[in-house]
Amino acid sequence: MARGLSRAQLGITDEMIATFGETIFQMSNNLQVREGDPIRTLNWAEIERQREGMGLADAQISERIGLSREQVMFIRNHEESRRFRTGQQAYLLDLGGGRRFRPERVIPLAERFKFSESALRLRAALRFDPLLVREYIRHGWWRDDTLHGWISRHVKERPDAPALMQGDRVISYRGLADQVSRLAEGLRQAGVARGEVVTVQLPNTIEFAVAYLAICRLGAVLCTLHMPYRGAELEALLAHSRAVAAIGLADTKDWSPARTYLALKSRIPTLQVIVAVGTPVEGTLSLNALIEHSPPLDARYPAPLASDPFLLLYTSGTTSAPKGVPHPYHTMLSNAWVGAPEHRVTANDRILSAAPFTHLYGLYSLHVAWAVGAATVLLPAFTPGDLAVTIERDRPTGLWCGPPHAAAMRAQGLFDKHDLSSLTLAILSGSACPPELVRWLQAKTPQCAVTQLWGMTETQGALYSRPGDALDVAATSAGRASPGTEIRIADADDRALPSGEEGELQVRGCLVFPGFYDNEAANRTAFTANGWYRSGDLASMDDAGNVTITGRSKDIINRGGVKFNPREIEDLLDAHPVILQSAIIPMSDPVLGERACCFVMLRPGVAMITLAEIVAYLAAQNIAKIKLPERLVIVPEMPLTPTRKIIKGRLVIPA
Amino acid sequence: MRHPSEGFPADPIAAKQAIFDYCKKRGALAVGVADLAALERIAPPGHRPTDLMPRVKSVISLGVGGQTQGAWQLPAKAMAYSGSTEVRGYTVAYGCAFFIEQKFGAPSVYVPPDIDPESGPRVPLQSLKLHAEIAGIGARSFAGDILLHPQFGFMYYASVFTELELPPDQPMAENPCPAPSCVSMYRSIGRTPCMKFCPAQCLSGEIDDAGKQKSSRYDMAACAELTQEYEAVPKILAEAVRDENRSHGADRLLDPDSKMLWYKVSAGSGGWFAQCFECMRVCPIATQAPQADPILRTEEARSAAANKP
Structure with missing residues (x-):
């Protein structure tokens, strides 16, 4: 730029730059072309003929095109800056020092990877307290662990060891890494990039594990969708997560997830890629074909970093403001690798999860297994009989299950009909666990350490009892804090309570999520001022640090480990023509823990509505079966606060 | 004077x-x-x-x-x-x-x-x-x-x-580039070593039947952008100064690449490398000319010194 002269003083306009920029750039000395070597002989005719090929000075260009020298200078500088934004120094550093340049290693600036706006938005959600983080790093809890790094290590150290076992399909770590690499390349070619969200709605199968690791290999983010979710829930979560791809079954017995995603594609602008597992579905990619026909991902493709987001899980709510829980590898994998020795899990173990992988509890089983290089035994869909048969056949040593799973097996007498002697560890979690169930299970499997675990999507495994704990501890408590986890029981003013007193369980530590994604309203109440996460669960803690969960302060209904917020059902019911007001509360259930009980107040003049009518009405709204009320109570009046809110605590379920 | x-x-x-x-x-x-x-x-x-x-x-x-x-x-x-x-x-x-x-x-x-x-x-x-x-x-x-x-x-x-008038010399009658080995390589793969190993791929050219330069093309901008850090300093500053959004300009000045550059420019490292020199590193003339080696250049003087009585 001519010094001291502004653009306006020079008379430069955007139109002038657009008009002359290319010409001036080409005429300046950015490209030098020479023919022969006329200087040797001072062949003047040839030298002068070629002069322009060596580039023209600003003054010469000025004379040629009728702009002032200052204008030419300004436009040339502008063009050079626009075209060459520099920044390539990074490559000098990358390739420099002790290595030679290799052209093939140089990625032009324009082609350097750029995170999308939604990916940056998700990354921005990972905000941790820097003082706490410093402690996590100092203690060695937060390291450089990633799932890709773990699997790569196992491929080197135990390539032929079984990684996944599903019936007669056994995949070694080497085979797993190969499938992951190919699927990653297939997804990359389809448009999945670093930081993008990919939803997976699959049962506990090899395909789930391969998809999970492939997504992680690309540096993308896994968002699980629970298997019972249908159109309404899927649309809310796909939209909120800004997912670019959805992976699901082509068909189930009563619906097609892949076709549902296709139908949603037009309404969710970010959703570009549908991958179907099973029979081909037009308009989708086949997951198996991607694995079979894609080449392995280029090994130079950037590996994910421990600070990258890799999970975006949704808590029970699918209301207008879904609560997305983002996790970087730091939180989840630190909790898993410190947990493995606490659970006494080693590379020689085989772990089976009856809990679905779409829940964090199920994912925790994978994380612990992959932390140490253990094998994972897969049970695609839980039935008591299938679980018993799988344990007898595949001989897992560790069992991740919920109290309803164990209760269902007990109800069918399966512990007496099958050989379950391979089990050395059982972890019960997901819902309130009756102490007598733990005692019974321990009695039936004396070789096995029966333990409990308490965790949330926001924390993974925060509390657990350990193998070797007294039976009373394992039966009556969720155990004590995992390494790197602080817990406390607090009163309503967030003051820590002494041992034995009941209050809200609050958690802090290397495993705790950074805050809900895109939900500042929820974040404002989720944490205390000094970083404790308010779990919403009521609990008490003994002097040894063992915590007993005594209830919940939230309205979530926990049906066999599947938690959901009934508000959206209530909203639909309130819109029903004969219903004036509705409220859904949990009712206890010996097998599932809780079921939904629906209270309704009818509009004046309406005589009756049946449970079947309500269920049919909700089913027509695409509501998942698990959320449907299973009991109806009609009340003449709702107990209300002065602000007309229903006081659910005063609703009494008739005997 | x-x-x-x-x-x-x-x-x-x-x-x-x-x-x-x-x-x-x-x-x-x-x-x-x-x-x-x-x-x-x-x-x-x-x-x-x-x-x-x-x-x-x-x-x-x-x-x-x-x-x-x-x-x-x-x-x-x-x-x-x-x-x-x-x-x-x-x-x-x-x-x-x-x-x-x-x-x-x-x-x-x-x-x-x-x-x-x-x-x-x-x-x-x-x-x-x-x-x-x-x-x-x-x-x-x-x-x-x-x-x-x-x-x-x-x-x-x-x-x-x-202002002292001195008799001028003439340009060298022969251009040492391309060297015979470079001509051989060009005949084989169509590129000389400098063309092949340029990280910015900014060099190309032709050699005629007599083994002389027939044409030469040099994308100076590409070379400068990738390998000549001295380009970066004025450009970064120009961008920052020109930027109407001051915070963006500051970001540009302080991004990791730029900060490394400031560090290298400063006396602290003493190792600011300007050009990549890959073309010269593979050039037989630059590296193997008879007097390119400083030791060989001084051999005559050393021999004379050694033979002094």
Whole structure:
């Protein structure tokens, strides 16, 4: 730029730059072309003929095109800056020092990877307290662990060891890494990039594990969708997560997830890629074909970093403001690798999860297994009989299950009909666990350490009892804090309570999520001022640090480990023509823990509505079966606060 | 100092020799006098010798040695630009200007090697390369027109303008580039070593049937963008200053790449590498010319010293 002269003083306009920029750039000395070597002989005719090929000075260009020298200078500088934004120094550093340049290693600036706006938005959600983080790093809890790094290590150290076992399909770590690499390349070619969200709605199968690791290999983010979710829930979560791809079954017995995603594609602008597992579905990619026909991902493709987001899980709510829980590898994998020795899990173990992988509890089983290089035994869909048969056949040593799973097996007498002697560890979690169930299970499997675990999507495994704990501890408590986890029981003013007193369980530590994604309203109440996460669960803690969960302060209904917020059902019911007001509360259930009980107040003049009518009405709204009320109570009046809110605590379920 | 009207020494040949001896004694490997008329004809307006020194009569060009054999052999690019060797050339030229003034009374200037501050980072005030080529101490190579010398390989050049009239030299009759081995490689794969190993792929050209340069293409912008960090400094600053969004400008100044650059520019590291030099590292002339090796260059003197009684 001519010094001291502004653009306006020079008379430069955007139109002038657009008009002359290319010409001036080409005429300046950015490209030098020479023919022969006329200087040797001072062949003047040839030298002068070629002069322009060596580039023209600003003054010469000025004379040629009728702009002032200052204008030419300004436009040339502008063009050079626009075209060459520099920044390539990074490559000098990358390739420099002790290595030679290799052209093939140089990625032009324009082609350097750029995170999308939604990916940056998700990354921005990972905000941790820097003082706490410093402690996590100092203690060695937060390291450089990633799932890709773990699997790569196992491929080197135990390539032929079984990684996944599903019936007669056994995949070694080497085979797993190969499938992951190919699927990653297939997804990359389809448009999945670093930081993008990919939803997976699959049962506990090899395909789930391969998809999970492939997504992680690309540096993308896994968002699980629970298997019972249908159109309404899927649309809310796909939209909120800004997912670019959805992976699901082509068909189930009563619906097609892949076709549902296709139908949603037009309404969710970010959703570009549908991958179907099973029979081909037009308009989708086949997951198996991607694995079979894609080449392995280029090994130079950037590996994910421990600070990258890799999970975006949704808590029970699918209301207008879904609560997305983002996790970087730091939180989840630190909790898993410190947990493995606490659970006494080693590379020689085989772990089976009856809990679905779409829940964090199920994912925790994978994380612990992959932390140490253990094998994972897969049970695609839980039935008591299938679980018993799988344990007898595949001989897992560790069992991740919920109290309803164990209760269902007990109800069918399966512990007496099958050989379950391979089990050395059982972890019960997901819902309130009756102490007598733990005692019974321990009695039936004396070789096995029966333990409990308490965790949330926001924390993974925060509390657990350990193998070797007294039976009373394992039966009556969720155990004590995992390494790197602080817990406390607090009163309503967030003051820590002494041992034995009941209050809200609050958690802090290397495993705790950074805050809900895109939900500042929820974040404002989720944490205390000094970083404790308010779990919403009521609990008490003994002097040894063992915590007993005594209830919940939230309205979530926990049906066999599947938690959901009934508000959206209530909203639909309130819109029903004969219903004036509705409220859904949990009712206890010996097998599932809780079921939904629906209270309704009818509009004046309406005589009756049946449970079947309500269920049919909700089913027509695409509501998942698990959320449907299973009991109806009609009340003449709702107990209300002065602000007309229903006081659910005063609703009494008739005997 | 004498006024020009008083005239200068009558024996320009002797003066030229005295100047050459001075330069060589102080470290120049090659010295030549460029034909002023040729320079004036080739250099663009604003960059002619008379634009800088209106009464210039002679342009002296000198070359000093570049990298040692060890530096060429190291894979580390930080060593390719061995730093400050070109400054020796400038020192010699600066001293030469004083020498001419003191010895012959003719006003002289050491030609600043700087860029034209108003014409961007790629336009020098004077082309030292052009001076050297016309003075016959280097010839343009396929490698981005870097000058090569058949005896000394790669050199750094410096110039002196003087009002002392000296007989000019002629450009070298033969261009050492391409070397015979490069011609063989070109015949085999269509590229010379410099073309093949350029990280920015900014070099291309053709060799004719006689093994001479037929055409040469050098994308200077691509080369500068990727490998010449001295381009980056003014560009980053220009962007930051021009940026109407001040916070964005500050971000640009302080992004990791820029901060590394500031660090390298500062005295702290002492290892600021400017060019990547990959084209020279693989050039047989630059690295293997008979006198390219500083040890070989001094062999004669060492032998003489060893044979002294």
